[in-house]
Amino acid sequence: xxxxxxxxxxxxxxxxxxxxxxxxxxxxxxxxxxxxxxxxxxxxxxxxxxxxxxxxxxxxxxxxxxxxxxxxxxxxxxxxxxxxxxxxxxxxxxxxxxxxxxxxxxxxxxxxxxxxxxxxxxxxxxxxxxxxxxxxxxxxxxxxxxxxxxxxxxxxxxxxxxxxxxxxxxxxxxxxxxxxxxxxxxxxxxxxxxxxxxxxxxxxxxxxxxxxxxxxxxxxxxxxxxxxxxxxxxxxxxxxxxxxxxxxxxxxxxxxxxxxxxxxxxxxxxxxxxxxxxxxxxxxxxxxxxxxxxxxxxxxxxxxxxxxxxxxxxxxxxxxxxxxxxxxxxxxxxxxxxxxxxxxxxxxxxxxxxxxxxxxxxxxxxxxxxxxxxxxxxxxxxxxxxxxxxxxxxxxxxxxxxxxxxxxxxxxxxxxxxxxxxxxxxxxxxxxxxxxxxxxxxxxxxxxxxxxxxxxxxxx
Amino acid sequence: xxxxxxxxxxxxxxxxxxxxxxxxxxxxxxxxxxxxxxxxxxxxxxxxxxxxxxxxxxxxxxxxxxxxxxxxxxxxxxxxxxxxxxxxxxxxxxxxxxxxxxxxxxxxxxxxxxxxxxxxxxxxxxxxxxxxxxxxxxxxxxxxxxxxxxxxxxxxxxxxxxxxxxxxxxxxxxxxxxxxxxxxxxxxxxxxxxxxxxxxxxxxxxxxxxxxxxxxxxxxxxxxx
Numbered sequence: 276x277x278x279x280x281x282x283x284x285x286x287x288x289x290x291x292x293x294x295x296x297x298x299x300x301x302x303x304x305x306x307x308x309x310x311x312x313x314x315x316x317x318x319x320x321x322x323x324x325x326x327x328x329x330x331x332x333x334x335x336x337x338x339x340x341x342x343x344x345x346x347x348x349x350x351x352x353x354x355x356x357x358x359x360x361x362x363x364x365x366x367x368x369x370x371x372x373x374x375x376x377x378x379x380x381x382x383x384x385x386x387x388x389x390x391x392x393x394x395x396x397x398x399x400x401x402x403x404x405x406x407x408x409x410x411x412x413x414x415x416x417x418x419x420x421x422x423x424x425x426x427x428x429x430x431x432x433x434x435x436x437x438x439x440x441x442x443x444x445x446x447x448x449x450x451x452x453x454x455x456x457x458x459x460x461x462x463x464x465x466x467x468x469x470x471x472x473x474x475x476x477x478x479x480x481x482x483x484x485x486x487x488x489x490x491x492x493x494x495x496x497x498x499x500x501x502x503x504x505x506x507x508x509x510x511x512x513x514x515x516x517x518x519x520x521x522x523x524x525x526x527x528x529x530x531x532x533x534x535x536x537x538x539x540x541x542x543x544x545x546x547x548x549x550x551x552x553x554x555x556x557x558x559x560x561x562x563x564x565x566x567x568x569x570x571x572x573x574x575x576x577x578x579x580x581x582x583x584x585x586x587x588x589x590x591x592x593x594x595x596x597x598x599x600x601x602x603x604x605x606x607x608x609x610x611x612x613x614x615x616x617x618x619x620x621x622x623x624x625x626x627x628x629x630x631x632x633x634x635x636x637x638x639x640x641x642x643x644x645x646x647x648x649x650x651x652x653x654x655x656x657x658x659x660x661x662x663x664x665x666x667x668x669x670x671x672x673x674x675x676x677x678x679x680x681x682x683x684x685x686x687x688x689x690x691x692x693x694x695x696x697x698x699x700x701x702x703x704x705x706x707x708x709x710x711x712x713x714x715x716x717x718x719x720x721x722x723x724x725x726x727x728x729x730x731x732x733x734x735x
Numbered sequence: 736x737x738x739x740x741x742x743x744x745x746x747x748x749x750x751x752x753x754x755x756x757x758x759x760x761x762x763x764x765x766x767x768x769x770x771x772x773x774x775x776x777x778x779x780x781x782x783x784x785x786x787x788x789x790x791x792x793x794x795x796x797x798x799x800x801x802x803x804x805x806x807x808x809x810x811x812x813x814x815x816x817x818x819x820x821x822x823x824x825x826x827x828x829x830x831x832x833x834x835x836x837x838x839x840x841x842x843x844x845x846x847x848x849x850x851x852x853x854x855x856x857x858x859x860x861x862x863x864x865x866x867x868x869x870x871x872x873x874x875x876x877x878x879x880x881x882x883x884x885x886x887x888x889x890x891x892x893x894x895x896x897x898x899x900x901x902x903x904x905x906x907x908x909x910x911x912x913x914x915x916x917x918x919x920x921x922x923x924x925x926x927x928x929x930x931x932x933x934x935x936x937x938x939x940x941x942x943x944x945x946x947x948x949x950x951x952x953x954x955x956x957x958x959x960x
Contacts, residue, residue: 551951561837562920581823596889597915600928628919635923692922 286455294447301443305436312428317404320420321384324405327359328418332408335416343416344372358421360403366413378417380407387419402426461490465497477505514680518567521681521694522560529556559693566695570680573625573702581622584729587630587658588615590623591651594630602638602647609638611649617658618729621707629703632696633662633722639692640684641666641719657728663721674713736781736851737761741771741797742813743789747836751784754840755847768792775806782851784843787814787825795828802829809850811843822918841952845904852903863898866958868937868945870898884936889914893933897946897956906953930954 335343362378363371405419481494536549602609641664678701681694704711710725742748765771768789787794809831877884907926911917943959
């Protein structure tokens with residue numbers, strides 16, 4: 276792992292940030308502990324001084340200076356009073372008793388630094404905290420305690436904190452380096468696979484561990500995305516092949532027709548007929564291209580901006596009216612049953628074309644004398660439109676495939692058509708979130724469309 | 736009629752101009768939107784044929800400006816764009832009709848004629864008459880001589896449209912769009928079937944046929960020669 280890569284990486288920076296925050300909270304913790312302990316110890320020390328002061332003052336009151344001097348001497352003799360300092364001074368400040376050479380007479384708390392030597396107890400270099408109490412006639416008594424333990428505490432805590440700080444920082448940096456290098460390695464792995472895929476090896480996928488952590492989720496999602504991309508590209512190749520294949524035939528016919536026209540030369544009528552034929556052929560190709568473009572436009576979702584609230588019932592009625600005569604010519608019965616209104620959010624033109632295509636398909640592919648029935652009904656939140664015929668229907672294995680471009684049933688191969696009608700229906704249905712199901716009408720085909728209603732539907 | 740073609744592609748422009756001249760019209764050509772705007776404002780044309788895709792100033796903008804300048808002549812848009820929003824945009828900008836390229840020339844001629852004729856045949860007329868066929872638009876009734884003709888509502892609309900364009904060629908596409916609101920081409924010959932039905936009803940009892948089929952173009956309702 277290159278060092279500059281590591282230090283610059285976001286994960287390292289985050290780890291360091293975390294370490295800093297942790298260090299700060301440790302410092303706060305130490306500070307609180309220190310401060311609390313310090314205050315407590317001070318309070319205790321002060322209590323001891325006060326008690327001493329009160330006791331000795333009482334001794335003075337009861338027995339005068341002599342009693343006090345005796346009491347001070349006793350106190351100093353007690354080894355448990357190590358660290359105690361006394362000073363009994365007269366009004367002029369001359370020492371009467373005690374182990375301090377001198378002491379202030381103020382009644383508020385003082386801290387004194389002892390010089391070396393002069394004190395009887397032989398201790399030197401201490402800081403004494405205490406206060407004085409005024410006695411009769413200007414005399415005063417000063418009681419204090421050594422606060423060296425307090426200072427030693429300060430130093431100990433500071434030292435401990437110092438070491439702890441160093442260890443924390445070291446651990447933090449080390450931990451950060453280890454953690455982020457681990458993360459970087461996994462990310463690097465993903466990046467390398469992505470580079471392979473970009474370079475063209477579409478089959479590669481990102482390996483996942485069993486740990487189901489966030490990296491695995493990322494890897495799983497990326498793999499799913501790659502799967503979809505691969506299938507879309509395969510689909511695209513398929514469609515391009517289909518298109519090229521299926522347009523080559525009419526284009527070839529067109530060329531042949533034009534050659535015929537050329538060969539007819541002086542035969543004006545034959546030549547004109549051939550040219551008419553060529554124009555008709557070209558029109559057919561243009562219609563196919565137009566349908567392909569329309570399907571692509573619909574599939575891209577661009578048409579959604581043209582949506583408005585549309586009543587399906589009159590559209591069904593119009594379509595039935597338009598194809599009525601065509602059905603009659605084939606002695607087919609074309610009936611419809613609708614409820615109204617059926618309001619949906621849709622592109623009116625596309626819905627019209629979709630329904631027209633379905634009805635047209637039924638009229639075309641059902642044989643003479645067949646019965647074609649259209650039904651439009653309302654259910655909670657959705658409308659159901661069915662176009663059913665009792666013709667040959669679609670064999671079960673073809674039911675999914677018929678919606679793909681250029682797919683035509685064997686039975687229909689000789690009838691005119693470009694195989695895009697149902698693709699258009701499927702594309703329009705997809706754009707409108709309409710569920711489209713080809714069902715067996717036993718016999719025949721029943722196309723069932725489930726159309727979400729526009730909300731809110733007015734009552735009644 | 737006096738026509739203006741605003742089209743930047745030289746080949747298409749020549750195709751349009753020559754074809755329309757052969758139909759007996761006087762045709763001027765502008766190759767850019769700016770020129771077209773200038774011609775339109777000063778030329779007094781009956782119908783304007785405007786390509787949507789023009790360099791610099793596109794067709795929609797040209798028509799908007801024309802309308803703002805008070806040019807009220809009907810406009811037919813030509814375009815390679817076939818989406819419905821394109822059509823609506825064109826009509827909202829002040830256009831009157833819309834043709835997607837490539838189109839059959841007969842389609843263009845029929846539509847140009849229909850547009851050019853419009854101001855003459857006021858929509859306020861309540862009775863339309865061709866030969867001995869009389870149609871009352873308000874009462875929705877039709878009569879041939881003394882014989883009343885029973886028509887379904889949609890059949891009546893078809894007849895009314897043909898009557899209002901009497902003497903003009905009406906294409907299948909025009910009928911699909913205006914009578915049934917179908918903006919696509921059904922593969923079945925539905926229009927033919929409806930026309931022949933209507934013919935049957937009109938010509939019942941031996942009356943001479945009024946609806947002629949014009950090969951390669953469409954239909955025409957006119958008094959028999």
